[in-house]
Amino acid sequence: MDFEHLVRTRRSVRGYKKQPVPRTLIEEILAVAVAAPSSMNTQPWHVHVLTGEPLERVRRRNTEVMSAGGKVNRDIVTHGEYQGVHRHRQVEIAKQLFAAMGIAREDKAMRQDWVMRGFRQFDAPVSMVLTYDRELDPGAVVHFDLGALSYGICLAAWDRGLGTVINGQGIMRSEIVREEADIPANEVIMTCIAMGYPDDDFSANRVKAHRETVAQIARFVGFAE
Numbered sequence: 001m002d003f004e005h006l007v008r009t010r011r012s013v014r015g016y017k018k019q020p021v022p023r024t025l026i027e028e029i030l031a032v033a034v035a036a037p038s039s040m041n042t043q044p045w046h047v048h049v050l051t052g053e054p055l056e057r058v059r060r061r062n063t064e065v066m067s068a069g070g071k072v073n074r075d076i077v078t079h080g081e082y083q084g085v086h087r088h089r090q091v092e093i094a095k096q097l098f099a100a101m102g103i104a105r106e107d108k109a110m111r112q113d114w115v116m117r118g119f120r121q122f123d124a125p126v127s128m129v130l131t132y133d134r135e136l137d138p139g140a141v142v143h144f145d146l147g148a149l150s151y152g153i154c155l156a157a158w159d160r161g162l163g164t165v166i167n168g169q170g171i172m173r174s175e176i177v178r179e180e181a182d183i184p185a186n187e188v189i190m191t192c193i194a195m196g197y198p199d200d201d202f203s204a205n206r207v208k209a210h211r212e213t214v215a216q217i218a219r220f221v222g223f224a225e
Ligand SMILES: Cc1cc2nc3c(=O)[nH]c(=O)nc-3n(C[C@H](O)[C@H](O)[C@H](O)COP(=O)(O)O)c2cc1C
Pocket: 010, 011, 012, 013, 014, 093, 118, 165, 166, 167, 168, 169, 170, 191, 207, 208, 209
């Protein structure tokens, strides 16, 4: 796919076909994604690719704990509630997704069902758990590096007809993921990426998230005009 078309058409996918993803295809995607830049070429990432029964166990346990009122337990420090413009954008995408899914504002049960889908990583056939070497903590730069890798994975997947959604929800209970995927203690679980063939009948998959304009996010210094 032409690069600009690839970037402009990609969107997060939250509804997947059951169809398994061949391991060779995932390896191909990762081989492209590791071309991402990293600070001083440290390439501090590890990718644990889950499917089948181990992934089902993660989903099951995540859902059990979270629906029993369990608290978020992530390896990385996360910001609390968003405020101001960030909160506004967060609400906007939620509204778009709920509208596409026909979930009414007051329909608490369906909203909760959507949250649970998130904890199940949208029932995607594959979940990639991204980690980095603990010795690099505290890790603003290493987080940046993993962000670059993540976007590379999403684009390389989209280019091959596969959908993804980077999601924090799937690793909300990092200790469960660590245990089921047998992730070593010297790695920090950063995020996960759900992946699979998009279900085109799933209406939330058609949602295109809004972006600010260049004029809103950039300023130019030293230019003639
Ligand atoms: C670090 C990160 C965490 C995310 N976590 C979630 C999540 O838990 N659940 C979800 O539905 N989407 C999640 N997303 C996807 C964003 O909502 C999505 O990228 C954003 O709304 C822009 O939409 P687009 O990817 O379709 O362009 C996450 C994205 C990033 C980069």
